[in-house]
Amino acid sequence: MKxxxxxxxxxxxxxxxxxxxxxxxxxxxxxxxxxxMYRAVTLFAMQQNIxxxxxxxxxxxxxALPEVELHFEFNTHLGFAEMFLNGKNxxxxxxxxxxxxxxxxxxxxxxxxxxxxxxxxKMGENKAIVMDxxxxxxxVFPNAELKIFMTASPxxxxxxxxxxxxxxxxxxxxxEVLQNVTERDQIDTSRExxxxxxxxxxxxxxxxxxxxxxxxxxxxKLVAEKLAQ
Numbered sequence: 001m002k003x004x005x006x007x008x009x010x011x012x013x014x015x016x017x018x019x020x021x022x023x024x025x026x027x028x029x030x031x032x033x034x035x036x037m038y039r040a041v042t043l044f045a046m047q048q049n050i051x052x053x054x055x056x057x058x059x060x061x062x063x064a065l066p067e068v069e070l071h072f073e074f075n076t077h078l079g080f081a082e083m084f085l086n087g088k089n090x091x092x093x094x095x096x097x098x099x100x101x102x103x104x105x106x107x108x109x110x111x112x113x114x115x116x117x118x119x120x121x122k123m124g125e126n127k128a129i130v131m132d133x134x135x136x137x138x139x140v141f142p143n144a145e146l147k148i149f150m151t152a153s154p155x156x157x158x159x160x161x162x163x164x165x166x167x168x169x170x171x172x173x174x175x176e177v178l179q180n181v182t183e184r185d186q187i188d189t190s191r192e193x194x195x196x197x198x199x200x201x202x203x204x205x206x207x208x209x210x211x212x213x214x215x216x217x218x219x220x221k222l223v224a225e226k227l228a229q
Contacts, residue, residue, distance in 0.1 A: 003128040007136035010150030012184045013157035016132040021080050022216050024130040034133030036083040037116050039094035042106045062111045097172050104187035137199040146226045147202035156208045157181050
């Protein structure tokens with residue numbers, strides 16, 4: 001049976017990971033959350049006091065990159081792979097607003113991107129993979145058979161993120177989350193190395209007015225078309 005590579009890019013909190021997990025489960029493909037990889041490096045930098053609200057030693061992070069070991073382990077109970085940093089499950093720790101505030105700064109570093117892109121490309125050598133992030137269709141898999149670019153209004157994305165965080169018991173305000181969303185947009189789209197841009201051959205989906213089921217059905221049709229080619 002034909003196997004393809006599915007690259008999902010887009011702005012923060014557009015539901016990229018949710019869609020990618022749905023597709024991977026439906027197709028029996030491998031799912032890779034590249035955002036989790038950047039978040040794990042960010043958590044490492046925070047733990048090593050390399051980055052904080054008022055401090056960021058880029059050279060120290062670059063020098064420490066050989067100490068960062070990342071891998072995913074599939075959790076049968078949850079139905080998806082969780083992120084491990086240096087042998088420890090950090091899936092919960094990397095999803096905090098504190099990490100969200102710093103991750104775009106970490107992702108700007110060319111040496112960080114080079115290290116992670118190399119790992120990501122190795123993961124996709126055999127196709128049958130769904131990967132989401134900021135530069136999957138433009139840098140990691142420029143020849144992916146199906147590229148999707150997801151967007152939604154900042155207010156919509158902030159509300160979704162706020163609901164997710166408070167649902168997990170985190171103490172945040174909607175205004176804090178909205179500020180984080182807009183700041184990440186600015187950094188992600190303006191950085192020099194692999195900025196967030198829509199690939200010329202990507203299908204753009206604005207899901208501001210779509211629910212998960214409607215979006216999933218739309219993308220499944222796109223997948224079916226690619227598999228039939």
